[in-house]
Amino acid sequence: MNRMIFVNLPVADVQKSRDFFTGLGFGFDEQFCDENAVCMKVNDQAFAMLIARDFFATFTPRPVADASATTEVLVCLSADSREDVDALVREALASGGEEPREPMDQGFMYGRAFTDLDGHVWEVMWMDPAVVAGEQCPA
Template structure:
């Protein structure tokens, strides 16, 4: 199957987006980072490519979605604990993120999230078990 994932997200201000994620403790892969793109390292072989809007337009004939007005994608990342979920949301809020909803506790799964500077939705979850079978 697949060995890596690169989620491509357009950004209005690449420098501001990089500073936002760096404030949360994330790093950028130097080989995938330049003036028009930044390879946000999410884990082993997991990347979000933050792209300037002009550069992103080169990959599609469709118009780019304004993520503050419409949902284009929900990026969901697993965390090792509820505390990690809460800590990342707190860091995101401190760095300027919107946090539009309260945490969700489903028993087997705890989640919370934020919207980055461009409105992209990042969900963070900690699963303690598989969901119940219906």
């Protein structure tokens, strides 16, 4: 079975969040967009629902985390190359995001991270395809 994944994230301003991720090259499934939420398409199987905080709170009996003060989730996106990692993070920083930590470089794996406008941490990771395929061991 091919499962789809929908990551639900509370945001302060749905339109500003949409604008931020549009600037990073992401598209949206308009069938699931309204004033309370937008459905950001990562790929055909993965989506991020960016949901207004007040509306998000109706889905859970627990307090909604403030991602600028606590970490409730780390979302990791793959990249095709080290250069793609750097390009996406640079675009996020230029669009108002912040870089929460130093880049991680283990040779066969390279990653950086950015926070979106609400403080959610998005990691961007490249791994050597030969290591992923098991054709060689990590260096």
